[in-house]
Amino acid sequence: MSFGDPNNPYGQQPAQPGYGQQPAQPGYGQQPAQPGYGYPQAPAYGEPAGYAAPPMEMPSGAKAGRIFVWVIIALQLFFAIYAFTQMGAVEDAVNQTGATGTEAELASDIGKGIVVVFAVFALVFAALGLVIALKWASGGSAVRTCAIVWASFAIVGGLFQMPIGIGTMVFAILLIVFAAKGDTAAWFKRPRH
Template sequence: MSFGDPNNPYGQQQPPQPGYGYPQAPPVQPYGAGAGYPAPPMEMPGGAKAGRIFVWVVIALQLVFAVYAFTQMGAVEEAVNQSGTGLSSTETEIASDIGKGIVAVFAVFALIFAALGLIIALKWAKGGSSVRTCAIVWGSFAIVGGIFQMPIGIATIVFAILLIVFAAKGDTAAWFKRPRH
């Protein structure tokens, strides 16, 4: 028996041939970004586009409320002065300052909240799942903040609820979990 004899049990073993006890694997076709060409861009689904629009609407409502609050500071002073409660001039001045301070705090919170929403809106197109999560949490806080911003707060609450609904949809979640290169 020679070394190359196929009948020699001690000779060189040949790998099993496809179809002889082993299922043949389908041929592997390269595709995607790892195969030398870029992956096709995934279009943002309609739910994600709507969610981004709702973020911008809530930002605009926050800015409108901040401007409205700052313009109403004079009305607070006028209301305290005309109350006729029998307070002394220093007491009415203190009450007026406290009222204006509260209005100013709400206005500044609205501006800060709008700035946080701006970060979310700008990261929406390129961001990952964390942007979506932040948008849902931000929308939840917008609902609570809308309670303190009446009458503008009614629109804030409605659009924040819509933002949460559209950000929580499955197609939006899948889009935020897409692979990015």
């Protein structure tokens, strides 16, 4: 607190200019008042206390990105269910090769194991997407960055999930495009209250 601070209730108040006189200009040794320094400013009329500006609304690019995250999650869940239903098809394919005995069982077990690994991977990937989708509205730049990285992995993972993977790859590319847009980036960098 400085001695001549006009907001200081205990300090000496500066002299006010009389009628018709010009207020004193800051000269040598005096500094003009700096906004934001010292006591907090009172909110303007009609402005709620504690907010500098009304909260920014989510732009359409960010809304579209959030929809794409949910679509990719749905596709991952659909692929996991599809993969688990194909366990019997793996055993049928091994039986059609004419293999018998332990070699048929081994081939069947390896095929089923690969299907289970892909299905579990899709479920884990959907769970990670769920975290991103739930944090989308309130998260910062880290959520946007995670969404872009997650979508990049979705493109690679879509190669192993054909034919469902085509949809995953398309929506992942769209997610990267919309998450990288300037208005979406600005929205994720907005001040939070």
